[in-house]
Amino acid sequence: MSEKDVGRRQRAVTSHRRKKYSYIAAAVIIMVIAAFLVGREWWHTRELSRQFDQNSKLLRSAVLADTDLAANIGSWSQQNRGQFVVFFSICDTRDRAIVKSATGQNLEEAWNKVAEEMDKFVLANKYEPTWVKADIVTKTARIKSKDLGKQTKNLYDNFFRQGIAFDDQFGLALLEVEVNGNKIIDYDDNKLDLGKLNDYLEEYRRGAKIEEVPDQLILFISRGFFCDDRNQVFNLYDNDMDFGRRKIETVDQTTVKELIHTSSQFLADLVQDDGKFIYGYYPTYDKELTDYNIVRHSSTIWSIIAQYRTTGDESLPPKIEKTINHLIDNYIAYPDPDTAYVIERKDNEVKLGANAVAIITLIDYMEEFHNDKYKGLVVKLGNGILKMQDAKTGKYYHVLNYPDFSRKEELRTVYYDGEATFALAKLYGYGRDEKYLMAARKAADYFIANDYTVYADHWIAYSMNEITKHAPEERYFEFALKNAQNNLDKIYNQETSYHTYLELLMATFELYDRVKRDNIQVKYLASFDETRFIATIYHRARHQLNGYLYPEYAMYLKNPARIVNTFCVRHDGYRIRIDDVQHFIGGYYAYYSNYGRLEAYKHQFGL
Numbered sequence: 001m002s003e004k005d006v007g008r009r010q011r012a013v014t015s016h017r018r019k020k021y022s023y024i025a026a027a028v029i030i031m032v033i034a035a036f037l038v039g040r041e042w043w044h045t046r047e048l049s050r051q052f053d054q055n056s057k058l059l060r061s062a063v064l065a066d067t068d069l070a071a072n073i074g075s076w077s078q079q080n081r082g083q084f085v086v087f088f089s090i091c092d093t094r095d096r097a098i099v100k101s102a103t104g105q106n107l108e109e110a111w112n113k114v115a116e117e118m119d120k121f122v123l124a125n126k127y128e129p130t131w132v133k134a135d136i137v138t139k140t141a142r143i144k145s146k147d148l149g150k151q152t153k154n155l156y157d158n159f160f161r162q163g164i165a166f167d168d169q170f171g172l173a174l175l176e177v178e179v180n181g182n183k184i185i186d187y188d189d190n191k192l193d194l195g196k197l198n199d200y201l202e203e204y205r206r207g208a209k210i211e212e213v214p215d216q217l218i219l220f221i222s223r224g225f226f227c228d229d230r231n232q233v234f235n236l237y238d239n240d241m242d243f244g245r246r247k248i249e250t251v252d253q254t255t256v257k258e259l260i261h262t263s264s265q266f267l268a269d270l271v272q273d274d275g276k277f278i279y280g281y282y283p284t285y286d287k288e289l290t291d292y293n294i295v296r297h298s299s300t301i302w303s304i305i306a307q308y309r310t311t312g313d314e315s316l317p318p319k320i321e322k323t324i325n326h327l328i329d330n331y332i333a334y335p336d337p338d339t340a341y342v343i344e345r346k347d348n349e350v351k352l353g354a355n356a357v358a359i360i361t362l363i364d365y366m367e368e369f370h371n372d373k374y375k376g377l378v379v380k381l382g383n384g385i386l387k388m389q390d391a392k393t394g395k396y397y398h399v400l401n402y403p404d405f406s407r408k409e410e411l412r413t414v415y416y417d418g419e420a421t422f423a424l425a426k427l428y429g430y431g432r433d434e435k436y437l438m439a440a441r442k443a444a445d446y447f448i449a450n451d452y453t454v455y456a457d458h459w460i461a462y463s464m465n466e467i468t469k470h471a472p473e474e475r476y477f478e479f480a481l482k483n484a485q486n487n488l489d490k491i492y493n494q495e496t497s498y499h500t501y502l503e504l505l506m507a508t509f510e511l512y513d514r515v516k517r518d519n520i521q522v523k524y525l526a527s528f529d530e531t532r533f534i535a536t537i538y539h540r541a542r543h544q545l546n547g548y549l550y551p552e553y554a555m556y557l558k559n560p561a562r563i564v565n566t567f568c569v570r571h572d573g574y575r576i577r578i579d580d581v582q583h584f585i586g587g588y589y590a591y592y593s594n595y596g597r598l599e600a601y602k603h604q605f606g607l
Contacts, residue, residue: 088114143218348403
């Protein structure tokens with residue numbers, strides 16, 4: 001073999017060895033990476049299990065610390081044939097909660113069984129238990145399934161506040177939040193919706209299904225405990241109206257400021273690039289609302305301005321500007337150089353309330369940001385309102401056609417009257433043009449003559465509060481106080497969270513407080529139930545928390561992260577619409593702003 005051949009062979013051998021070592025090195029690297037990934041995945045899975053275990057222990061401590069539960073759990077279990085029943089719910093915030101339950105001869109046995117089963121689920125599915133909730137059954141009642149309608153027929157939708165078990169052993173049982181959060185009761189026909197029940201069971205209960213509703217059902221009440229993503233545990237109410245919500249005994253400024261902040265931020269996050277809001281959601285199935293209403297667009301801006309006033313968050317002014325620009329660029333029309341109307345383009349009409357709310361919002365904007373950017377526009381919008389009012393009687397005409405501005409509809413909603421009057425009074429306060437105050441007073445006289453107190457209208461309360469700042473006449477104070485007094489029982493006893501009632505109360509409170517502080521002589525004050533009035537404000541502030549989607553309730557809806565920590569209308573499928581949220585914020589913002597004065601009256605009246 002020549003020297004040349006030997007060299008060639010040596011180079012070939014060397015090359016082969018290099019390739020071999022390269023393959024080995026690559027294989028080692030792949031194995032190391034694989035081992036790392038497997039190890040990381042294992043560690044992550046164990047961390048999820050550890051997180052669930054930690055939260056379940058925190059919940060267990062809360063259960064053991066509940067003295068009422070400890071004192072009565074034995075007698076409660078006897079109602080269910082000696083069984084103890086425990087539910088666990090976990091939620092990763094991206095989809096509905098996963099719910100499991102177990103029974104035992106004592107609380108510890110039932111708890112351990114369901115905790116172990118849920119831990120296995122977390123491990124098997126690498127499920128992130130961001131929110132964890134435990135429910136302990138405390139009361140049961142057996143009924144015939146055909147009699148369920150007797151209990152639901154007089155209720156608002158989603159106001160049946162009991163869980164339902166389909167067998168004695170609770171092998172198939174749904175919490176109240178599962179029942180209402182999935183439309184499993186048909187409140188129109190007052191019966192269970194078997195189709196929706198099976199849809200839910202198939203998707204979230206791993207294929208469980210029933211062919212027909214059994215002849216007998218077990219209704220049950222449970223005591224709930226919720227652990228959030230910060231390891232805070234909240235005891236939950238188990239009474240009808242507050243059922244399933246965290247216990248908050250005192251609705252103070254700190255509590256309300258958080259409500260205002262989160263719900264206003266929700267609205268701000270709905271602002272799109274063109275300045276239009278996402279109109280809202282039906283969160284049961286995460287459906288976006290496709291309608292739009294320019295009156296509600298304007299009033300929603302008002303709420304975001306209130307948030308800025310409360311928080312000073314500098315991310316908000318650009319969004320406020322964007323939404324105002326959307327209003328002005330797309331919805332304002334000028335029938336003549338001195339008059340402007342807000343147009344509802346989808347219906348080709350002018351609504352009295354649209355002009356009114358635009359004025360209120362734009363003046364609020366200019367006052368908050370110390371400019372006169374829209375001074376000319378609000379005057380022209382005010383002139384538009386004047387053209388829709390009978391100057392002799394004070395009565396308003398509600399809807400015009402567009403584009404010819406001919407008359408279309410004399411009466412659309414009584415709310416427009418209060419909105420327009422509030423806007424005119426506010427416009428007078430801004431520019432001091434007497435014609436707007438005279439028109440507002442003419443409208444107020446019409447309200448008095450026609451007893452508008454029967455409408456329990458928050459906009460009437462807003463308008464009278466504003467008018468009396470500039471025309472402090474006794475008849476206006478009396479009418480404003482009557483608007484609250486004549487409706488106090490209705491407001492106090494309203495089962496729904498009816499968001500405008502706190503607005504009515506707080507607008508009236510500001511007027512009432514001026515009467516008291518400035519010693520304004522109002523004879524009717526002697527007949528006004530001041531104690532009941534202040535008590536009703538506190539009651540509504542507490543009760544309306546049931547319209548707030550705390551995570552312990554949001555977790556059972558389709559897309560919890562999208563809708564948590566904002567307000568909803570429970571009896572309309574938990575509807576979340578921009579104006580719903582705005583009205584809740586309006587009442588709570590006034591409550592927050594006047595809290596110190598409220599507390600003074602509360603102590604004065606011994607409440």
